[in-house]
Amino acid sequence: MSDSNKRALSEEELQELVAASDSGARSPVGAVGTFIAAVALIWSVFQVLLASPVAPYILPGDLINNSRQIHLAFAIFLAAMAYPLFKSSPRDRIPYYDWALGIGGAFLALYGYFFYEKIVGNGGLADATDAYFALAGLILLFISAYRVLGPVMVILAVVFLFYVFFGSSEAVPDQIRWAGASLRKAMSHMWITSEGVFGIALGVSTKFVFLFVLFGALLDKAGAGNYFIKMAFGALGHLRGGPAKAAVVGSAATGLISGSSIANVVTTGTFTIPLMKRVGFSAEKAGSVEVASSVNGQIMPPVMGAAAFLMVEYVGISYVEVITHAFLPAVISYIALVYIVHLEAVKNNMPTLGNRVVSMGRTIGGMFAFFAGFALLCYATQFPVSWIVALVPNGSGWILGALLFAIYVGLVYLAAQSPDLEPDDPNAEEVELPVVAEIYKTGLYYLLPIIVLVYFLMIERKSPGLSAFWATFLLFGILLTQKMLKAMFRGEVNAVNRLRDGGVDLIEGMIDGARNMIGIGLATATAGIIVGTVSLTGIGQVMADFVEFLSGGNLILMLIFVAILSLILGMGLPTTANYIVVSSLMVAVVVELGAQSGLIVPLIAVHLFVFYFGIMADVTPPVGLASFAAAAVSGGDAIRTGFTAFFYSLRTVALPFVFIFNTDLLLIDVTWVQGIIVFIVATVGILVFTAATMGWFLTRNRIWETVAMLLIAFALFRPGFFMNQIQPPFENIAPAAFSEALGNAKPGSELRVVISGPDFDTLEIKDVTVPLTVPDAEGSQARLDALGFILVPEGEVMRLDEPMFGRDLGDALSSFDFYADDPVQIASVQATADQMPKELIFIPALLLLALIAFLQRRRAQPILQGEPA
Known part of the structure; x- marks a missing residue:
């Protein structure tokens, strides 16, 4: 590849790359631009009102009942405004055909709202007129999906739609032939009822996902993203391979803010990747670390990707249960990634940044204390709240609101004592990494909305939509007032004028949130066609039989097929759409085949399996959009970046296979004590697996040591396999x-x-x-x-x-x-049967690990002393 192709993109070009992928590459100016921004703002306001507790009192019932149609109408209209249809389409103005497609698509999305009485009168079935309008609506939906999501999603939906109409043809093999459907029946199913486009997936996008995306956009607008990155670099930047370790932790934190792996890569990568290259990482490895850590932001509770909310509906469990089951694999995955970059730094004897000497042990201890303290704070919040509610049952809401406001003002006062954090230049001659003790207080108030979100989700057990509403409502207040309050505390003249700046930030954040939702809204709507086809035709059972035939009834082979299918579809589908398609077709098959094999596989385990491989598609060449974004930042080769990132993500590939066979990792039916033991053992297991795949533990591995460590990791993750060989269960x-x-x-x-x-x-x-x-x-x-x-x-x-x-x-x-x-x-x-505890298998496994550590330490000692090994 020529040097010109390896040139790192400028900041402006990177923002255009993110916009083209996440919020639309077109930004008209003047009255048209203002109008589009106003539509996006109205969408955000509608969604916030819809999620609020007062929605039944201030929104008409027909608006609430038809919220999915309104949601899709906004998405289709804004797609036509923000995303050019052709490469040659103008970026600074909107052509007449896009106006026609946007307005027409919005009208057809609202068809069920406008003609609700007529459709109900027909028993929910489409007449000939309805059918033709529905068909036109599908066509305009496909055009919108094409411009935002690319051709693969549309081609897939059209193939399934063709099967609905022509699946009864003689040309179709007997094994997959079905009775067929008339235009009226098909359009009723796909557009008029809630089985197809307006099904569960779009409902989840409407009820839950929008609020969480808006929450992230507002938190980022408030400045939390820069604060998290600074804190990560202050804590880890001075260690060996510190920029890479900080990239991992910073990306985990910004995963709270951005559900988009591409935006995450660019947001943190513009700072982390140049610093990684500075300490010795190649352009490809630096980009790969950022990709692997950014993509995993979608699996990190409490705010996961949109697919997590779909699991709530598909599996029939609460969101709290989803994030409980997802917590341990996500945490140990990030721990493993920190260890990967540590081993890379040790193997290549990379220098440290800055002149501070810090202790690795104290740093890790301090970070653990912070996260444990934060979790404890979220948990302990319930006690003062319950006391206040018990003392003043009627006015407790006002008292708690006033108390929260007082805490917020106090934390802003603390932040005002230090200068606002400005983004650093990673290419400066001397890099001054921040000192955590000096900067931590500048953004403590950013934690308040997260605490509120976790409190309502985990303690109050409110719905995800209502929990996100209260957290977002608090963010409204923060964005409006933070600049004014800081100016007042700093004694600035005309501090009240900063309230206007806060209002601008709030409006811009709400517009950004709406534009970030366009792709998710269209992805869930278009994927609904595939779900509708499965429910209408029964093709899911046919595909199940076919995959079962290919796998020969072997569950592991079946899981490999599902993983490959997720990766292939993910080359052209966003994570959410990929999850909907694969879970609709394959989850029931895996559960049934597991039952036939004598293995009881919980439904949530299979859904998480599909979810994990869905996010891996952002990494995997030849498409891997996150890898291309990282290469654009680093100036490295995109394909090599993708393959290296996939290698770094092997632990994300291995974990789903592990938790299918060992559901303890998902904290299913385990006590607190068992959960702690599982966490410790799983962490050791993933670190051993990482050391084996990296070929380095305390020093370079010998082949037998790598094989032994893979065996140890397997024993730690699945001790029941070995115990079952000793004593039948x-x-x-x-x-x-x-x-x-x-x-x-x-x-x-x-x-x-x-x-x-x-x-x-x-x-x-x-x-x-x-x-x-x-x-x-x-x-x-x-x-x-x-x-x-x-x-x-x-x-x-x-x-x-x-x-x-x-x-x-x-x-x-x-x-x-x-x-x-x-x-x-x-x-x-x-x-x-009475069986010895499977945990006894840990003893020989850990003894073998101790032997390898002893032998490697003896080999490493002469190297450390500068002698030949």
Whole structure:
């Protein structure tokens, strides 16, 4: 590649790159620009009002009921205004055809709102007129998605739509042929009802995601992004490989602010990448560190990517549970990345920045104390709040609001004692890294909205939308008043005039938030067509059978196929759309195949698996948009940056496979003590895995040491695998003795029953493993009734009748045909056996690790003393 192609882009060019990807490359000036900004501002105001507790009192009911249509109308209109349709389209003005497409698309998105009475009168079905308007709406949606998301999303949706119309053709293979749908039926499903475009995904974008994106935009506008980066560099910049370590921590913090990996790369990378290159990282490695850490911002609680909110609806659990399950893998993933850059620095004997001597141990201890203290503060907030509510139940809201305002004013006063933080020049001759003790107080008040968000989510257990509303509402006050209050505390003349500057910041932040939502709104709407096709045609089951055939019923092969599918689709789809498509098609398949293999895979584990590989697509060549953004900052080769970033992200690739087989990592059914043990062991495991893949622990690894460390990591992550080889986890019970075993089992214990019978669709015999928690009822018959079993003994065979209606067992066995010639029967029963604690496997694994450490330390000693090893 020529030098000209490797030139790092200027700040202005980088901002254009982010805008083209996230908020639109077109910015008209004059009255038109003001009008577009006003539309974006109105969208933000509408969404804030929609999420507020007073929404039922100030918004008409039909606006609330049709909020998805309004959400999409704004997204389509702003897409036409902000994103050029062709490469040759003007950037400084809006051509007539974009006005027509924007206004037409917004009208068609609102079709169900305008003609609500007529559609209800038709029983929710489209007549001929509705069908043609719906088809036109789909076409304009595709045009909007093309201009914002690129061609892949549109091509995928069109292929699925073609299957809806032409899936009954003779040209379609018998295995995937279906009955077909008329234009009226298809358009009713896709546009008029809430099964297609206006389905769950767009609903989540409307209810939850917008508020969190707006929260991030406002927090960034307030100056939190620069504060987090400065704090990270102050804490870690002086260590060996410090800029890279600071990039990792800074990107984890800015993940709170930006759900976009590209914006994260450019925001932190413009400062971190030049400094990484300065201490010895190549352009590609510097870019790769930034990519790996920025992309993982989407998996970092409490504010994760948009897909996390979709999990709430798809899995049927609260957002608190989603972030609880996602917490441990995200944290150890970042710990591993810090360790990766540390090993890179040690291997290449990189210099440190600045002249301060700092202790690695004290730095890590200090950071741990900060995060632990912050978590403790979020948790402890509930106690004074509950006291105030108990003392003044009626006026507690006003008292708490006044108290929060007083704390905010106090923290702003503290911040005003120091100069405002200005972005540093990473290319300056001498880099003066900030001192944490001097700068920490300048942005402590930025933590207040995060504390409010975590409090409402985790303590009050409010909905994500309402929690984000209160945090955003606090940010409104911060943006409006922070500059005025600082000016007052500094004794500046005309400090009140700074209130106007705060108002401008607030409006700009709300406009930025709306423009950042355009792509997510269109992605969730377009992906709804694929979800609608699956629900209308049943193609999901056909694809499940096909993938099961390819994998030969092997769960690991199936997971590899799902991972590859996510990576391939992610080359052209944004993370959210990729997650919707793959989860709609593959999640149920993995869960079912796991059950057939005897492995009970929780639904949330498979959804997180898909989510992890969806975000990896931002890294993976040949597309990897985040890698291209990092290369633009570093001046390195984009493809090499992508491959290096993928290598650095191996722990993100490995973790999903681990937590499918060891759900302890997702903190499923573990106590506090077990959770702490899992965290410690998983951290050691990921560090050992990292040392193995990097080929360096205390010194360069020998081949047998690398293999041994991979084995140690596997043992630490999945100790049950080895313990099961020593002692079987279950004992077999004859099917005929199932009823007796159920009656004798302790309430709350687990039995595993393998059910065999004909598949409802294919009539082929299959096995499904069903886990049963023994109910607290007296006698075997009472327990059978509680579970929903209807047993029909025939000698040694235990046949089953169709389970009782309304029981969980009915859902688990819904894929069997109970009226076929072949019976549905109990093939085997397994009861939990007495087994030694699987944690005993940690002992030999850690002893082997200690041996490797001892041998490597002996080899490393002569090198440290300058002698030949």
